[in-house]
Amino acid sequence: MSPAAMMGSEEGEEINCGEIDDISMSYQKGVKHLQERGITKLPNKYILPFSERPNLREIAVGPAIRFTTESNALKLPVIDFSHFCGPNRSQALASLAKACEHYGFFQLINHGIPSDVIDRMMKASRDFFELPFEERSKYMTSDMRAAVRCGTSFSQKRDNVFCWRDFLKLSCHSLPGVLPFWPSSPPDLREAGVSYSKKTKNLYLELMGAIVESLGVAEEGAAIHQSEKSGLEEFGGGSHIIVANCYPACPEPDLTLGMLPHSDYGFLTLLLQDEQVEGLQIHHQGRWVSVAPTPASSFIINVGDHLEIFSNGRYKSVLHRVVANSSSTRFSVASLHSLSFESMVRPSPKLIDDQNPRRYKDTSYADFLEFISLKEHKGKNFLESRKN
Numbered sequence: 001m002s003p004a005a006m007m008g009s010e011e012g013e014e015i016n017c018g019e020i021d022d023i024s025m026s027y028q029k030g031v032k033h034l035q036e037r038g039i040t041k042l043p044n045k046y047i048l049p050f051s052e053r054p055n056l057r058e059i060a061v062g063p064a065i066r067f068t069t070e071s072n073a074l075k076l077p078v079i080d081f082s083h084f085c086g087p088n089r090s091q092a093l094a095s096l097a098k099a100c101e102h103y104g105f106f107q108l109i110n111h112g113i114p115s116d117v118i119d120r121m122m123k124a125s126r127d128f129f130e131l132p133f134e135e136r137s138k139y140m141t142s143d144m145r146a147a148v149r150c151g152t153s154f155s156q157k158r159d160n161v162f163c164w165r166d167f168l169k170l171s172c173h174s175l176p177g178v179l180p181f182w183p184s185s186p187p188d189l190r191e192a193g194v195s196y197s198k199k200t201k202n203l204y205l206e207l208m209g210a211i212v213e214s215l216g217v218a219e220e221g222a223a224i225h226q227s228e229k230s231g232l233e234e235f236g237g238g239s240h241i242i243v244a245n246c247y248p249a250c251p252e253p254d255l256t257l258g259m260l261p262h263s264d265y266g267f268l269t270l271l272l273q274d275e276q277v278e279g280l281q282i283h284h285q286g287r288w289v290s291v292a293p294t295p296a297s298s299f300i301i302n303v304g305d306h307l308e309i310f311s312n313g314r315y316k317s318v319l320h321r322v323v324a325n326s327s328s329t330r331f332s333v334a335s336l337h338s339l340s341f342e343s344m345v346r347p348s349p350k351l352i353d354d355q356n357p358r359r360y361k362d363t364s365y366a367d368f369l370e371f372i373s374l375k376e377h378k379g380k381n382f383l384e385s386r387k388n
C-alpha cells in the first residue's frame, strides 16, 4: 500500500482507501467516487438531522439549475473595482463599507484579472476531479499544513455527518518552493494555478488597501505594512490557499448539503462560482438566501473571521453554505487569504472606544488550525470562541 493511498489523521489514525470496496465505507473515497458507482440512495453518513436540512425547490432554467425563487433570491451588492482607481474612489469606498457591514458578501466586477487566467484555473480544477480516484488519492492527507491536500466533506476524521463535496487545496504562500508537491496531472494545473494565485493575491492586496481605507484606518495599515512585527504587514506575507470544490449531482439533495454552514477564517475569500449551477446560499437577515450564478468575469468576495476581528465587529464574516442538486455537478474555486501561521490579528485600536469596546481576543491562524483539529468547525463556533 502506498502512503499516498492513505487518508489519515494527525494522530496517525489512517484509512487505507485503496482497500475500501464496501459501499458502507466508500464515502471515505469521496462523493465523486460514490456518484461514479451510480448510487441512487444517499448513504446514512450524509443524512443531516431534519432541522439542518435545506428547504429546496429546484427549478430547471434551460441548461442551468436554480433554487432561487422570487421569495428567496438575493441580489448581492455590486462593487466596480475600476472605480477605486479614479475620481469615484470615495464613493466606491462608501459602497464597499456598506456591503461589508450589511451583507459580508459582494460581487466584484471589472477587477482586471484576464479571463484566460480564470478560465484555465476553472478548467484545470474540473479536469482534476475527472482523474481516476487512484490518481487523486495520491494527495489525500489530513495534514492541514500540507502543500497540497485532497479530500472530501470538511474533515474526514472529525465530521459526524459528511457533506456532499470533494476538494483540492493548493497552498500558495510558499510558491515556488511548494510547486513540485502540487499535482502533475492534469498537465496545466501547475501553470494555471501559479498564474491564478499571483493575480488573486494582487487583487486581494488591492482590496485590503481599499478596505482599511474604508474603515478609516489606512494610515495604520500603511504604517503596519512597513513593520516586520505588526499584524497587517501579513496582508502581503500571509497564507494563501486555493480550494477547488466539486459537488457532483446528488441522489437525494434535500437530505444533505454540499457544504455545511460556516464562516471563512481569513481576511477575505475571492470565490469563482459555477456560471451555470447555483448552490451558494448566505444567511442574510435571519434566513437562507440563494446567490444566483455569476459570470466567470466576476468574483464573489466575502469577509472572513480575521477581518471581522480586525474591524472589531464592524465588517461581518457571514454564515454561508452550499446546497446540492440532483442533476448537475457544480464547481467553484475559492482563494482564501489569511495571516501567516504565527502572526496575530487583533481589533484595530482606532476602532475601539467607549461605544465600541474591544470585542475579540488576539487570534492567530495557528489558533484556528488547533481549534479545528480538536472540534468540529460548525457555524461560527471558532469566531465565537475568540470573543471577549
Ligand SMILES: O=C(O)CCC(=O)C(=O)O
Pocket: 243, 245, 259, 264, 271, 273, 279, 280, 320, 322, 331, 332, 334
Ligand atoms: O462553493 C461555493 O460556492 C462556496 C465555497 C466555500 O464557501 C468555501 O470554499 O469556503
Ligand SMILES: [Fe+2]
Pocket: 262, 263, 264, 269, 320
Ligand atoms: Fe466558505
